[in-house]
Structures are given as structure tokens and as C-alpha cells.
Amino acid sequence: MNIILFGPPGAGKGTQAIQIAKKFNLHKISTGDMLRDEIKNNTDLGIKIKSRMDGGNLVSDEIIMNLVNNILGNKKYSNSLIFDGCPRNLIQAEELDSLLIKYNQKISLVFNIDVNKDIVIKRILGRIICTNCGLTFNKMLEPASIDNHECDKKYLKKRSDDNEKVIASRFETYVAQTLPLLQYYTNQKILKKIDGTGQICEINAKIASIMASLETWHFKLYSYK
Numbered sequence: 001m002n003i004i005l006f007g008p009p010g011a012g013k014g015t016q017a018i019q020i021a022k023k024f025n026l027h028k029i030s031t032g033d034m035l036r037d038e039i040k041n042n043t044d045l046g047i048k049i050k051s052r053m054d055g056g057n058l059v060s061d062e063i064i065m066n067l068v069n070n071i072l073g074n075k076k077y078s079n080s081l082i083f084d085g086c087p088r089n090l091i092q093a094e095e096l097d098s099l100l101i102k103y104n105q106k107i108s109l110v111f112n113i114d115v116n117k118d119i120v121i122k123r124i125l126g127r128i129i130c131t132n133c134g135l136t137f138n139k140m141l142e143p144a145s146i147d148n149h150e151c152d153k154k155y156l157k158k159r160s161d162d163n164e165k166v167i168a169s170r171f172e173t174y175v176a177q178t179l180p181l182l183q184y185y186t187n188q189k190i191l192k193k194i195d196g197t198g199q200i201c202e203i204n205a206k207i208a209s210i211m212a213s214l215e216t217w218h219f220k221l222y223s224y225k
């Protein structure tokens, strides 16, 4: 199944996506990670998008949907994707739906990880990412340690857009452009709201149990045919 993790920056989409991907044998597609890789590798695309990302603005829909098209068109990932950070606006959501039809796939569920602005700011200001394995930690809430992280400490870095000024702009962009998508997915009857204020494992358990019930349901439907 394909699912979307929806929520403001700092909601914990990336962390949840990694854990859910492992549990359900899915592949995480994070447009933010893909764009950061382009910047890290100093590609033409990376050079083009750096200032928009550093300013907390969205990158063009054309660039994003090209990246998404490449993944969706790859049979290896067919019907096994977790979208983290995409779609970010109505145009992307509609184009994603067209691509899904083209590749004979669908989105089964959209999880809206619900957290308020104060929590988001606290989480983002403490956020540290391992540039080697991609795991996310939090200096205050969940520090990296030998119990939860295997890579060398030198890989632990702050994201360049994780500062107070850019957070404000990213949150505004979210409210203005991304939040309206809730109605889009409510209309498709695939939206599930998840309280995103608890512990990572609690949020994970809620998402996993909804997904598991859907998988069981699909299985029953299939075996009764």
C-alpha cells in the first residue's frame, strides 16, 4: 500500500516514516531528503534550489513532481511508498493523483499528524540529523546515544533551515499552502487524524495499528473472493 504522512514541519513525519517503512516493508520517499542530497552533492539542481530551501520556501512543483515521477515509475517501489513531505500544495496533490492513475497505483491512507506551533518550534530547534544514516534525534527530547545510534558523532548535524526565523516562514507556508490539502483528502475519505503530541513510540503504534487493520481487511476481502 502507499500512504502519505501529513503534518507541519517538525511533526515527526520523517521519524515515523523510517519506523513504519521498516515495520511494513515500505520505501520512504522524502522530497526534502532528496533535495538536501542534491544540495550536498552540489548538483545543478542543488545550486538552483538552495536559496529557496534556506529561506523556508517551497521548491517548484515541476522539480518536485519530476522527482516523484521517477520513484513512482520504478516498479521496485510499486504500491509500497510512504510519502513524507509531499504533496505540499493542491497542484502537487492533483498531479500525484494523475501519476498514481498512470502507474496503476493509489494512496490507501493519509495520516494527519496533528501538533501545534509551539511544539513544532521546540522540536525543530532541538532537532539533530545524522547525515550518515538519516536518523533524527532531539537535543532535549531524544538525544543520540550509544543505545539508539550506531554512527560516529561527527555525522550529527543541524539542518540549515532549522532556525527560529526560517521555522516561522516554513510554518506560514504550511498553513497557507499545505493545510488546505486536509479537505482534499477528507473528500477522498482516506484521511486519519493522529495526535502527534505523545511519545514517538505511541504515535508509531497508533499509525501501525490503523495500517495493520487495513492490511487485514484487504487480506480478508481477497481471500473471500
Ligand code: AMP
Pocket: 009, 031, 032, 033, 035, 052, 053, 054, 056, 057, 058, 059, 060, 064, 084, 085, 086, 087, 088, 092, 161, 170
Ligand atoms: P522537509 O524536509 O520536508 O521539511 O522539507 C525541507 C524543505 O524542502 C522545504 O522547506 C521546501 O523548501 C523543500 N521541499 C520539500 N518537499 C517539498 C515539496 N513537496 N514541495 C516543495 N518544496 C519542498
